[in-house]
Amino acid sequence: MSIHVGIIGGAGYTAGELLRLLLFHPDVELKFVHSQSQAGKPLHSTHQDLLGETDLLFTDALDFDGIDVLFLCVGHGAAATFLEAHPVPDSVKIIDLSQDFRLKREGNNYVYGLPELNREAIRTAQHVANPGCFATCIQLALLPLAAAGQLHDDVHINAVTGSTGAGQAPSATTHFSWRSNNVSVYKAFNHQHLGEIGQSLHQLQPDFAHKLHFIPVRGNFTRGILATAYTPFAGSLDEAKALYQDYYAPHPFVYLSDSNPALKQVVGTNKGIVYLEKHDDQLLIISMIDNLLKGASGQAVQNMNLMFGREEKAGLTLKALAF
Amino acid sequence: MSIHVGIIGGAGYTAGELLRLLLFHPDVELKFVHSQSQAGKPLHSTHQDLLGETDLLFTDALDFDGIDVLFLCVGHGAAATFLEAHPVPDSVKIIDLSQDFRLKREGNNYVYGLPELNREAIRTAQHVANPGCFATCIQLALLPLAAAGQLHDDVHINAVTGSTGAGQAPSATTHFSWRSNNVSVYKAFNHQHLGEIGQSLHQLQPDFAHKLHFIPVRGNFTRGILATAYTPFAGSLDEAKALYQDYYAPHPFVYLSDSNPALKQVVGTNKGIVYLEKHDDQLLIISMIDNLLKGASGQAVQNMNLMFGREEKAGLTLKALAF
Amino acid sequence: MSIHVGIIGGAGYTAGELLRLLLFHPDVELKFVHSQSQAGKPLHSTHQDLLGETDLLFTDALDFDGIDVLFLCVGHGAAATFLEAHPVPDSVKIIDLSQDFRLKREGNNYVYGLPELNREAIRTAQHVANPGCFATCIQLALLPLAAAGQLHDDVHINAVTGSTGAGQAPSATTHFSWRSNNVSVYKAFNHQHLGEIGQSLHQLQPDFAHKLHFIPVRGNFTRGILATAYTPFAGSLDEAKALYQDYYAPHPFVYLSDSNPALKQVVGTNKGIVYLEKHDDQLLIISMIDNLLKGASGQAVQNMNLMFGREEKAGLTLKALAF
Amino acid sequence: MSIHVGIIGGAGYTAGELLRLLLFHPDVELKFVHSQSQAGKPLHSTHQDLLGETDLLFTDALDFDGIDVLFLCVGHGAAATFLEAHPVPDSVKIIDLSQDFRLKREGNNYVYGLPELNREAIRTAQHVANPGCFATCIQLALLPLAAAGQLHDDVHINAVTGSTGAGQAPSATTHFSWRSNNVSVYKAFNHQHLGEIGQSLHQLQPDFAHKLHFIPVRGNFTRGILATAYTPFAGSLDEAKALYQDYYAPHPFVYLSDSNPALKQVVGTNKGIVYLEKHDDQLLIISMIDNLLKGASGQAVQNMNLMFGREEKAGLTLKALAF
Known part of the structure; x- marks a missing residue:
């Protein structure tokens, strides 16, 4: 069964790289890519290499009911702000690519998402803070x-x-x-x-x-x-x-x-x-x-794979550039 | 059923790129990678990005019986020379990445392997000359x-x-x-x-x-x-x-x-x-x-997919570099 | 006798390159480098490679009396605008690096400053339009x-x-x-x-x-x-x-x-x-x-050399990068 | 009075860079550029950017009588070998760009040519070992x-x-x-x-x-x-x-x-x-x-300037690349 995915901050670099992975991921259905600035335009208007890969448009609507996991690809500070303004239901797992929840502190329930350190905790995490x-x-x-x-x-x-x-x-x-x-x-x-x-x-x-x-x-x-x-x-x-x-x-x-x-x-x-x-x-x-x-969007997908019990390498067998 | 593949000239650039594709191709089993100069060494000793992807070694042995298709990744002129010295049985299809068989002439039975020009002919071709x-x-x-x-x-x-x-x-x-x-x-x-x-x-x-x-x-x-x-x-x-x-x-x-x-x-x-x-x-x-x-090894895989009745994009849904 | 030089638009690329040439030019004394945005700061705060070459500061004052030639290093359109707002006395020659005066038209007395085309006219020109x-x-x-x-x-x-x-x-x-x-x-x-x-x-x-x-x-x-x-x-x-x-x-x-x-x-x-x-x-x-x-500031210096009767290569025997 | 210069190993990178400096140096006359491999060809056949700057040819002849200083631009080890095979008269100073004479040891009379360390010793040195x-x-x-x-x-x-x-x-x-x-x-x-x-x-x-x-x-x-x-x-x-x-x-x-x-x-x-x-x-x-x-040929010229009592910056007021 597919993992239904939503993305916040869809026009940035890490979101673009996430899209390049998720569009080819065998277990993922992309439900929405949120971008205030690009709403209504095709994804490939910003991420031009996606021409031909998808007809999906950026949206400014948020439909948390339709998704299993939300990726936050907004800047440092903006992730916490977004979550305060837009409460996410418990049915939706969160993977945050910003630094907002990486450090342990009172009330922060995010697991630090470095699989080589915390793989077992990530498997059962509701919220993951993707490392820098x-x-x-x-x-x-x-x-x-x-x-x-x-x-x-x-x-x-x-x-x-x-x-x-x-x-x-x-x-x-x-x-x-x-x-x-x-x-x-x-x-x-x-x-x-x-x-x-x-x-x-x-x-x-x-x-x-x-x-x-x-x-x-x-x-x-x-x-x-x-x-x-x-x-x-x-x-x-x-x-x-x-x-x-x-x-x-x-x-x-x-x-x-x-x-x-x-x-x-x-x-x-x-x-x-x-x-x-x-x-x-x-x-x-x-x-x-x-x-x-591995330093951002690939690791986020690796975390998603673990959180949803999928093969850790699913969607991540990538050809090296080499040259 | 997997396509069994052999590669000649395995230490060069186009062979390296072919390996990066075939090792992740869902329908391919790599049988041998021939290299006179590197025989006995692991593939990743030359193509270093393959570290962790395969334990296969370069070989100087040729076992045409075990393969369905042979990729020739040797230089211009060297493909024709190789085939003269090493007759390939009719059971093995050939995809040649050199320029040796691209031009039509008496006795050249290679199909020019540009799918956007010759897709139907490629599907039934025994021998394909991959374009420049x-x-x-x-x-x-x-x-x-x-x-x-x-x-x-x-x-x-x-x-x-x-x-x-x-x-x-x-x-x-x-x-x-x-x-x-x-x-x-x-x-x-x-x-x-x-x-x-x-x-x-x-x-x-x-x-x-x-x-x-x-x-x-x-x-x-x-x-x-x-x-x-x-x-x-x-x-x-x-x-x-x-x-x-x-x-x-x-x-x-x-x-x-x-x-x-x-x-x-x-x-x-x-x-x-x-x-x-x-x-x-x-x-x-x-x-x-x-x-x-598309200018070499990817197109060779696209041709292989067509020649063996597979999905044309199999193994070729590749993430763009983008940056 | 030194040529006394003023520069307008001193913080841009072409002004920076002009400074790199004029500071080492044997016949030039740099009188002022005008920049609205950088006035009061040392030249090397913007053109960092000039550290150690000069203590001159950017200025927002214009002293046309002290100079023989004015280089305009402002954007296209801005050169004409500047000259309307700040009439330059006849005693000062002008070399404009913008495109504002390159095309012949009624009332445009600028000589098109390509020495390989117009060397003799440049020698006697009061105003030169430096080519693109x-x-x-x-x-x-x-x-x-x-x-x-x-x-x-x-x-x-x-x-x-x-x-x-x-x-x-x-x-x-x-x-x-x-x-x-x-x-x-x-x-x-x-x-x-x-x-x-x-x-x-x-x-x-x-x-x-x-x-x-x-x-x-x-x-x-x-x-x-x-x-x-x-x-x-x-x-x-x-x-x-x-x-x-x-x-x-x-x-x-x-x-x-x-x-x-x-x-x-x-x-x-x-x-x-x-x-x-x-x-x-x-x-x-x-x-x-x-x-x-040759496509901008070097040619401007070449034009200055011609306009002031100096050796055409003065200050322009430059070591190639080569690598 | 000009310093008369000879160069050994004229076809390499450091010799090329030295030529780019010496050809524009106000106090230098280049007497010969030795290269076994390129003898008889113009300098710009190897150092292509020198087109138009000189008609000098590489030579395989050595005329130590006509020069005041010899620059050795051969590889590490080759400098010592060259000097054994070709004794240089006392009238000729030597600046060696290899590592052969940089370390003090019995019988090594080369001054280590870092002016910021040894300026006074360089002024009177007969032989200088240019630093790495x-x-x-x-x-x-x-x-x-x-x-x-x-x-x-x-x-x-x-x-x-x-x-x-x-x-x-x-x-x-x-x-x-x-x-x-x-x-x-x-x-x-x-x-x-x-x-x-x-x-x-x-x-x-x-x-x-x-x-x-x-x-x-x-x-x-x-x-x-x-x-x-x-x-x-x-x-x-x-x-x-x-x-x-x-x-x-x-x-x-x-x-x-x-x-x-x-x-x-x-x-x-x-x-x-x-x-x-x-x-x-x-x-x-x-x-x-x-x-x-500063890491090779520029420092060699700086050393030459010091050894011959010239202005330390002579021929070395070079425009930065900047971009």
Whole structure:
């Protein structure tokens, strides 16, 4: 039986990417795509690659009765605001792609939707907070160490992201003439995703009390995040590999690579790739994802699959871009 | 029942792209991937994005008995040479991605595998010659005019291609430091694909006797071809649109766009998009494809689907890259 | 003696590029850089690469008495408006980078500032209208033919431009996530530069009465224009080469290349490169410039040099980017 | 009086960039450009952007008598080999761009040619070893701290480089189809430039005994290096800024930026830009250079200027690319 889906914020990047997945998903029936600004226009007027895939129009009507799950693809802050203005019935599950419900606090009943951390809780969740893109990539690098209680010192992280992470509103740093062939640093040591990363590490290793030094970098490409992280690790490289291999064995989207990987191996897919090197006492972990897929809309579909008891990879066997 | 597939020349770009499609194709069982140079190594040692998708190894053995269809992904000239050295039994269909059998001549029993031109013949073909990438893109722009007998003058064509069209052997013009942010012209008026384009136009409009002026351009991107073509057209823009709409209505991968399209709408997909403008007496046709998919391996799978009576889109509902 | 310079519209792309040239020009003293929006801030707050090169601030004051020449770097339409609101004394020469004064008409005393067409007139001009970027590139391809009275048929032109041609205001088609790896066509057959191109061709060949079919293309790079143009030519390739060689011999920035050139040969310089091939009766001309230099600010400096009797290349011996 | 220059290894990237500088240098006369492979061909046959700038041919003859300085632009190892085979008279100074003479050792009389470290020694040097590109960028980030004896802990460094750093020989990781939109890590913790960086830090702060953790990243652009480095610093941000400001005040190419810079501010120039942030106890230093200029050929010219008593910036006032 199909999962009936509604989408809020349908004209943005993450909604577009979600549509690209859901329209081809074998178990999904798309009921409505809400957009105040584009109501009445065909989806492909905004998401032009959808030409020929669907005749659906954006709508400004909300019919919560007809759906099983609602994806919130609105900006940070706007998700909470939307839900206050538009109460969603209990019959409808929610997957929120904003940061509004990621951090645990009194009265927040959202499960943090990183399947490689919380798969069982996601299966029975009513509400899921989809993780941030940097947060996903960096957690994939560190979760096995935390699960083994092996984070004993500061972690040094650098991650470079594609421009789609900045959304579709034009800005000085997303202007092609500026960004092409350019790199720059932003929010060094202060990126807002540090909160959710720290929360997850504490979940697995409650005594974790060291710093995450994180330098985010704007890359001159559109899709993907490549992170490097290193921290002292007492064991051998083989021990580290065994630890990661075991941790990710039950998870169908994350792979430990034996050879040094490059970002385009994951672009276009919902995969995460992790690679390890040991240098003196330091364990270097390289991890990579497609920020719009495993870092946003692909992970949202993965969460939906889990919440509705479907095959975790349903609709997510995606051809890599490769070139 | 699955189609059993063998691939020759498995380490190249078109073979890699074919593998990315066939491994997720619902009706295909991959029997062997032949590569002299990589025999014994896993597929993902060369096509690194396949990590986690398959444990298959490249082989240097040929077992034609176990397969229904053989894809030849070797260079131009090498396909004919391979077939001379390795006779393929009649029980095995062949899809050749080189240019060796595209042009009609005495003793060449290959059907030219452009489904939008020869779909019925492909369905019953034993051997199919998969079209060239430029040739596919340009034919999609011109076939409806030729089918209507409306090519009455010279056609002026310019097409810019991604670097993957040049294959994976390194060369001066595929060096990143040279090609990044660079454009250049090559083989102006002389590109080898003009032969197959002319052949197809004559098939539809036997009296076609005008010139195709074709300027190929090397673009500074990896995937895709965008072509512009113009020629006098006596009718109105609406008449031209009707003609194209009718021609492509039965074909599931080619769409007429109402708005001026951009290349990335098709990158990552097997689609062709065609767009029309009329300026004075000139009809301008803009067409675009992904050179590795509709221009090569995707079209090869489309041909396989037709040859084996499967749904034409099977395994080819691909998420666009979009960004 | 130094030329005293003022600039209007100092915060835009062409003003930035002009500053990069004038600050290193051996004969120039920069008196003021006018910007309503940035007044009081250092030049390098907007043009960040100028850090360390100058302490000058943007100003909203206009002191025409202190200058010999005024560069207008405001948008199309805004130049005429500015001059109406702020009469410039006769002691000040004007070089306008907008399109407002490029076309001859009653009362327009601006000389069209293409030195390869009008060098002598520029030397004595009080007011110069700096040509458009596409217009410059395409004229360099066609002027020698027109000068020889050899344009006898339609000309077929395709030109691909970098994103800086679209200025610095953000737009959908200059968003990095959209434009990266993308190409698209715009204003086919209708580009506004056709007027000035036609005007120049008629100046050299008054009986020219054929069409210029022009397809402009948005490229996925920041700088440069590469144009292809072809038209029937009765003579041999050597005759064509002689004609171009002779035409450009007295001009220090335009070179006929013996080998097929690529765009990055001119990026970062004020050069134009022209290359010829003959195919049957068609002469193919490939031409290329840096749109911000020879297509805008570099040419403006070249015009200033001529207007003030300086060496034409003064301040314009620029290292090519090359890579 | 002109400096007479000879170049060995004239067909490579660093020689090309050196030629682009020396041909416009006011004090230089180029006497010969040696290339075994290209002897007899014009310089612009290899360095195509030099079309029109010079008629000089590559030569396989060596005339050391006619020159004052010899630039060695051959690969690592090849410089030492060349000098063994071809003794250079004492009348000729040498600037070697390889790594062969960068590390102090018995019998090596080369001065390490980083003017911001060794300017006075360079002025009187007979032989100069030009620093590596990563090494230059990272030293600019750390020298002021070492000079103040303020390196008291490990330093964490990440630097992303353009593809020209890998030279012009084609390889898998410089193939456009692979590298476009890709990033990857290489030689983590082991890069060969760590030796010269450590040597310089010890020169300024002999008791420096901590680790440099260095992750080099391959970027998807052609030119430039952006490095981030952080380490504990006891003072305030203002104290750090004063320290850097004072250190670089006498050096004409290195600037401390007040605002967070981006790589393209230095591309095309011989500048280094340094920027500081303080986060808790960590001082973050961002530094950037053009790897072919300040990281190679530009610095070589700067060294030549110093060795011959010329203005340090002679021939090096270069327009930034900016876009």
